[in-house]
Amino acid sequence: MVPPLVLDIDGTMTRPDDSIDPRFFDLLPRWDAPVVIATGKAFPYPVSLCHFLQIPELVIAENGGIVLVDDDITRNGDGDAARRVANAYEEAGYELGWGKSDLTNRWRETEIAVRRDQPLGPLSELASEYGQEVVDTGFAYHVKSSGVSKGMGIKSVAELLGRDPEEFVAVGDSENDVSTFGVVGESYAVANADEKAKRAAGTVVEESYSTGTISILEEIRERSDE
Ligand SMILES: O=C(O)COP(=O)(O)O
Numbered sequence: 290m291v292p293p294l295v296l297d298i299d300g301t302m303t304r305p306d307d308s309i310d311p312r313f314f315d316l317l318p319r320w321d322a323p324v325v326i327a328t329g330k331a332f333p334y335p336v337s338l339c340h341f342l343q344i345p346e347l348v349i350a351e352n353g354g355i356v357l358v359d360d361d362i363t364r365n366g367d368g369d370a371a372r373r374v375a376n377a378y379e380e381a382g383y384e385l386g387w388g389k390s391d392l393t394n395r396w397r398e399t400e401i402a403v404r405r406d407q408p409l410g411p412l413s414e415l416a417s418e419y420g421q422e423v424v425d426t427g428f429a430y431h432v433k434s435s436g437v438s439k440g441m442g443i444k445s446v447a448e449l450l451g452r453d454p455e456e457f458v459a460v461g462d463s464e465n466d467v468s469t470f471g472v473v474g475e476s477y478a479v480a481n482a483d484e485k486a487k488r489a490a491g492t493v494v495e496e497s498y499s500t501g502t503i504s505i506l507e508e509i510r511e512r513s514d515e
């Protein structure tokens with residue numbers, strides 16, 4: 290029997306050009322255990338991914354800010370405080386960096402993402418002024434409530450599924466996956482992962498991006514077949 294999975298999206302299910310590796314479209318619907326998509330992206334992205342993969346909607350979005358298990362949605366964190374940080378950042382003359390339509394934050398409910406070409410120093414200062422923290426995923430700076438994390442999300446997903454977080458195997462690539470690695474039984478950082486993720490992971494995979502993740506899933510499946 291294969292174990293339940295927790296998969297990060299960016300850097301983990303993607304190829305170096307940011308596209309989702311099409312091999313997951315065969316692999317995940319056939320995975321004979323729950324697959325949780327745990328991401329820093331806004332809620333609609335992982336929901337769409339589950340829809341198009343045709344797997345059950347088990348989602349941790351916004352770094353734990355939103356948790357979806359089947360029909361059950363939980364929101365965590367103070368989205369208004371994150372929004373106040375963003376406003377103060379813009380009033381100070383900086384930009385979130387995503388252009389007029391800002392599709393990155395448009396559907397974001399519990400945190401705010403800032404493009405990584407914007408200055409981090411003043412963002413971190415404002416975040417701590419408003420009791421928030423900044424997480425750098427390698428794809429964006431996320432301003433979020435301190436207690437909220439993907440790891441916290443896994444605990445509630447596991448509880449709702451009647452599972453132990455220790456049963457899960459997680460794969461990730463950045464500091465927003467460190468909390469996940471802390472609660473699951475087995476954790477892997479792909480080779481492109483940042484130092485924090487590599488330090489926190491039980492194993493650092495030899496291969497990068499989706500190829501690293503798929504190599505782990507294949508190994509687990511073989512091991513489980515024995
Ligand atoms: O949206 C981001 O910044 C990162 O997303 P991820 O958690 O799926 O890697």
Ligand SMILES: [Mg+2]
Nearest residue numbers: 297299300462
């Ligand atoms: Mg990632």
